[in-house]
Amino acid sequence: MKIESDPYDPLAESGCGPQPKPLSEPRNLKQQVFEAVRASGRIPRVELARSLGISPASVSSICATLIESGLIEERSDDLKPSEAGRGRPRVSLSVRGDARYVAGVKLSDQKHGAIILDLSGTMIASATMDRTGGVMTFDTMLAEACEVLDSALATASLARSHLSSVGIGVPGLIERGAGKVLWSPILIDRDVDLRDRFARLVGVPVEIDNDANLVALAELWFGAGRERSDFVVVTIEHGVGMGLVLDHRLYRGAMGMGMELGHTTVQLDGALCRCGKRGCLEAYVADYALIREARTALNLGNRGVRSPQDLLESLYDHAKAGNEAARAIFGRAGRYLALGLANVASIFDPSLILLSGDRMRYDYLYAEDVLAEMENLMLKTGRPAPQVEIRTWGDLLWARGAAALALDAATREAFATEPVAA
Amino acid sequence: MKIESDPYDPLAESGCGPQPKPLSEPRNLKQQVFEAVRASGRIPRVELARSLGISPASVSSICATLIESGLIEERSDDLKPSEAGRGRPRVSLSVRGDARYVAGVKLSDQKHGAIILDLSGTMIASATMDRTGGVMTFDTMLAEACEVLDSALATASLARSHLSSVGIGVPGLIERGAGKVLWSPILIDRDVDLRDRFARLVGVPVEIDNDANLVALAELWFGAGRERSDFVVVTIEHGVGMGLVLDHRLYRGAMGMGMELGHTTVQLDGALCRCGKRGCLEAYVADYALIREARTALNLGNRGVRSPQDLLESLYDHAKAGNEAARAIFGRAGRYLALGLANVASIFDPSLILLSGDRMRYDYLYAEDVLAEMENLMLKTGRPAPQVEIRTWGDLLWARGAAALALDAATREAFATEPVAA
Incomplete structure (x- = not known):
């Protein structure tokens, strides 16, 4: 045996270990109490104190200021007849929905959507707008976003000026911090300032993100996140x-x-x-990948000008009827999807993978074969594979994620401009 | 336009948004002050208060109890001659190294290693032990781990009973929480209780993890983590x-x-x-993958019984001399490595990727070609590709990560058994 030098040893003299973080992070207690009330729907003060681990006295004092500023309200709980008449009625706290309104807008190839939520997260109105598909200019995109947003606002009898924040989602490569769309499959222009241009148009602060993050946010705020702390969403569509x-x-x-x-x-x-790259997962699994193969399998060449939707339906019918080429297309797409899911499982070891998207209605994606192949492609650890759940992508799910983004921004803004309770 | 139903709307009535976390998480202030002292090496009280964002009075009171319990100490700072004589000498705080000792052990195919650190993270002693390579039984592994650990202890004139904790690292599939090695390339047995068996043998609490996590821990405690909050380590070796x-x-x-x-x-x-699977990244890039191809390229068949190291050196010499087959082997390995790095970049968007491992000395891995190919295989975002740094894997780097694991455990244990300051 021999003693060897250690390249990292000199560093020990100047300290080691993870860098410390400031202990006195400003914690906005009022905002956290408010968010706990919203997460619960309605909750008595004593339960609120218990769930946050703070004293009932602190909760009472913070809630008093939240009620005064109009952000939460008290409601008498409905009692069962057997409980009525026994002392005071119990009182719960709820978010006052009408304190703020926000909107979420999703822009996509076939259909735009917009949704209006109040501060409690309750949906007030929504609207969708069909498109013929294909790329558009940035100016067209902005005009269409305004149109679908205004339509939802009209249904809610609200004006743009009633909104505290708007979230907007676009497929593609989004640089959220800079508010830019670097590239989008539905946009001719590249590197556009979506956040700032749209904010100037509607006169309201705007937040942007991509489709998959917004579906994950919708699940976090309204779906799977109500029960789980960790999960992965895989979206398959355009x-x-x-x-x-x-x-x-x-x-x-x-x-x-x-x-x-x-x-x-x-x-x-x-x-x-x-x-522009070769061999991306998307190039085997996304709808455009199936469509270009469908043209070959169905011997369409450049003849039939049919909608992508129509082509996919037709391809699927042929596969069910036993057409070998059509079956081979879905077979390969399914194997690559299984590969992608297995790789996600290998890297993140999640307990739950949600498969979300419009294409989910095609049997090849929920086929047992795909899940079996995913397990084949995973390292054998002796532990069960992650649970995989299929979520059909309602037209408004993604807009709901955009609205959650806006709700979060409106909440932060409400507490940033208020004096913070000690 | 039409209004559509929203599958998530009913949930809004029962609340929405991320679930609240308890606000009064028990924060062990003493431990955090101690860790900040260790991270800095030596630090005056006033700077410590500033970096933690707490009052100098709190720092003084906490440090007094830490000094009393023997975990930190005061040291007069050396002053420059020009500063001498002006008032009191400045006093800094440091961790008392001799308050605790820990060990890190790495077990691998060609060479085991062990390292002894004191509580400040300073290396006290180390030892390595050459192996002939190949799989071993669990009992052999335990015996060899004890041997290399005892050798390092002997150099430090310490006994096993002086250790507060031992970290041990093994390549393969580790279930850290359960303390088990599910599978390892150097082990015949599967699903073995390494943590508990080794702890019983040495009479000291043991923590285990896999090689890549320990290299990342070594970087976090002693290397890249001193300057960065986020990075990825990719290890390429066995x-x-x-x-x-x-x-x-x-x-x-x-x-x-x-x-x-x-x-x-x-x-x-x-x-x-x-x-047992097909098409894993490892099956193209790891040393065993190169070695099985080297046997073909060098026309070895089952003749020459040469060490893996020797085969790889020979393959590399042939590649440099222009042997087409040898070059093709390194060429393909390099392309798949580039693919793996590009996928890591696409998924995590890191600012820094550290390539770490023994195999790093082969030119094909640090070739400009591999980095260029990585950029080719990444989505074109207009932003620069992540920085990639090559780290040659010293024999003790991984053992140092195992020791960091032990240091962390010993620190938590020191503060768990002490009364926590209010």
């Missing part, structure tokens, strides 16, 4: 996306642009992706 | 591993077993991996 929730928070990559599962390479020199 | 540091903490996957980059599938029906 593209393939991924959203990751860790410890009740959306993780956005170390520099804010990660989670590009659709553009991980699954085959060197493989199928061409719309992004 | 296998391919990955460690992820997020916000100054090692991320271990949602259920504690993620980051299996080496077993993500990069080619459906591809090369056979030691894990």
